[in-house]
Amino acid sequence: MSYKVSEEELKKALDLEAKAKKDPKKRWVERMMRSAxxxxxxxxxxxxxxxxxxxxxxxxxxxxxxxxxxxxxxxxLEKKYDEITKAGKPLPVDFLDPLITYG
Incomplete structure (x- = not known):
C-alpha cells in the first residue's frame, strides 16, 4: 500500500513542525512547567x-x-516571558529563579 502526498501538503506539514520547534516562547513555557x-x-x-x-x-x-x-x-508564564524579554534580562532556567516571582 502506498500513499501519495502532494508536495504542497508535505511542505505545509514540515513548516508546522518547524514552527512548533522554533517557537522559543512555547519551549520556555514548557521548560518552566516541567521545572514547576x-x-x-x-x-x-x-x-x-x-x-x-x-x-x-x-x-x-x-x-x-x-x-x-x-x-x-x-x-x-507567557506574560512573564514577554516582560523578561522586553526588559532584556536573561531568561530563567529554573522555576525557582527570582525573576519568575519578582520579575
Whole structure:
C-alpha cells in the first residue's frame, strides 16, 4: 500500500513542525512547567485552605490546584516571558529563579 502526498501538503506539514520547534516562547513555557512540577505537587499560586487562585486575584480555582495545562498558569508564564524579554534580562532556567516571582 502506498500513499501519495502532494508536495504542497508535505511542505505545509514540515513548516508546522518547524514552527512548533522554533517557537522559543512555547519551549520556555514548557521548560518552566516541567521545572514547576519538579518542585510543586499542586500549583504554587493555589491556596488549599480557601480554594483560591492567587493568579486570578482571589477567584476560586476550578482546577483544584492542578497546574498541568492550566490556562491561567500558562498565560502567567507567557506574560512573564514577554516582560523578561522586553526588559532584556536573561531568561530563567529554573522555576525557582527570582525573576519568575519578582520579575
Amino acid at each position: 512540577k519538579q518542585y510543586h505537587k499542586i500549583c504554587p499560586y493555589y491556596d488549599k485552605k480557601t480554594v483560591v487562585c492567587f493568579l486570578r486575584l482571589g477567584e476560586k480555582c476550578d482546577r483544584d490546584g492542578r497546574f498541568e495545562a492550566c490556562p491561567v498558569f500558562i498565560a502567567f
